[in-house]
Amino acid sequence: MDSPSKRFALVAGETSGDLLAGLLLGGVRQRWPDLKSFGIGGPRMAAQGFESWWPSEKLAVRGYIEVLPKIREILSIRKQLRDRLLSGDRPDLFIGVDAPDFNFDLEAALKAGGIKTVHFVCPSFWAWRPKKVLKLRRSADHVLCLFPFEPALLAQHGIASTYVGHPLAQVIPLQPDRQVARQRLGLGDDDTVVAILPGSRQSEVQYIARRFFDAALLMQRQRPGLRFVVPALPALRPRIDELVRASGLLGVTVQDGRSHDALAACDATLIASGTATLEAALFKRPMVIAYNMNWLSWQIMRRKQLQPWVGLPNILCGEFVVPELLQDAATPQALARGMLDWLDAPERINALQQRFTELHHTLKCDTAQLATDAIEKVLQS
Template sequence: MVAGETSGDLLAGRLLSGLRPHLPDATMHGIGGPNMMQHGFVSDFPMEKLSVRGLFEVLAHYREIKGIQIALRDRLLAERPVVFIGVDAPDFNLGLEAQLKDAGIPTMHFIGPSIWAWRGGRIKKIARSVSHMLVVFPFEEEIYRKAGIPATYVGHPLAQVIPMEPDQGVARAALGLPEHARVVAILPGSRMSELKYNAVAFVAAAKILLQRDSSLQFVAPMAGEVQRRYFDELIRQAGLQDVPVHVIDGQSHRALAAADAVIVASGTASLEVALYKKPMVIAYKMMRASWHVLRHMAYQPWIGLPNILARDFLVPELLQDAATPQALADALWPQLEDAALRDRLRRRFTEMHHTLLRDTAAESAQAVLDLIGRPIHSA
């Protein structure tokens, strides 16, 4: 298995929680993080090596990433595992999957690339690379089947992990946040490149919001110690170190449960915010050269997962140069002030949660067992 970032590790951990009881003695290895390791997974390379986003950012690390891919490919071709499962990270995994599939090794891909949002031509590469798709959005199954690719909708693992009615009071108590304050969570991303482009704008927006309400509380969960140090350095360099942001290690779900509203980088985290039923502003920033290329590849008007699933601009999206501190603050302020707006979003996000709720661990594990021809293990 290969997962390339924190969100992929979380999703893969859910799959392994369902699969391990049926394959108690199996060797499971590749690239992954702590959620996967809880189920006896061994990571051959640090997952952070793959956590690079953006066309030109990837090019800067191309030689190292390619070296990892080749080393893993050679080991797997020699080992001939019963199945290879790529979890998201399509730029790394699809090329690897194609070579393994050509060698007769079954390949599965968990979390389909956003072919319904941009780069639709990629489905031809998927057909060459993947024996079976595991998809997490209900509309994806038909897209792949029409292209001749076996696919199973397994629900989104996060819909199981996140409670239908999060307890805000318990989360605030655990984080030491005032029970009756208005709390804004800041989620600039788990990748270093996301922090580079988002952290300063998000904290600067917090500074503007504090001018409107000095009692606001801000909490920013970091994916790890490396990310926390980089975040702190970026904020210091921008002269924003006096903005009172409560930076915490991990606990992003607890921060979302505690929040009244969220500023979030586009990606899986925006779906997590929706499943916590929180108002949000979604921002997306990257290297300028990457942005000029990627913006022409989109063929639908939304980039945030909550808006894509709703087929509507439920929450504001601020992209690249539009994601200024002032614009972020101006977009978030009504979500703190307008109770009727918060109620409407809560209802829509609750409907979304029900749609995505399946026993993902069991259904994805069953699909793996079916692909490798193994009966369900009985105790």
């Protein structure tokens, strides 16, 4: 018989992990209303009663070189968390939400210490860094997979897993209400709107945001009536405001958060590679995916790439359904040209929306129920 309350530790590093973990916790708390959850998380997790010992942005670093200035602090946090969870604050279960570079070694230590471990989000070992699956096998008792093809691949490596769908596919409606979103953002029904999403990490804003705003200015010169909306994390807002002013861009609205309103309202989006590209696909929006990072990090990463695609919509569709402009290819001129090509091609947009609707149906499951069932089996094993 279940104990009156469960104690789950979680680590979610960065905005996308906080979003996924917050949605997961909402379902888990329906099964265990007295759940106590703690560890590393963000505001969406806090809204579900999560006690954050460290904020998730402490782990929000992407790239090999970019992490170096923060590596000592990150390793110190992991050691402190490991020691605390193995001593007086032992949880019934640890759930690592993405962030494999931080979570795998932590999970392995906790598992060796007798704590059940679940990893939420299968690492993309099928796309790049294939050796990650070996670390996953020794780290997690069970994996919750977002994509339907992953459990069969994990089974080949002797890893137990469950396909739970992507929680965003439940949250985002199959037919987003563009008119309501535009009213919320103060945009007109007849405006042509481009959403600019330069990423949720400081390093992403550093390397890509200026290119995005320069591209927007080129687009506006060709189409003076274009409107732009930029959802920004509050911590990144000052830098984004500064870059917008420096660009000379007009007709731009910078918002604190509200990325879903921006994606629902826009005609197309210029977007940094990451989870946000899947959100854009679920909103059925045409996009140009771009990324730029430290040169040495890029050289290391590209050698580990196993597929021709980087953006999630292209990976899941198995072809280049939207353009990807990476590193040196992500020039303002190329970005602007790619965006204007979408705005001039309604038939292409219609075909893309049909493809994204099929993808939405594939990913839409009762994620909370499936994940909670899997977690309960792990606890009983």
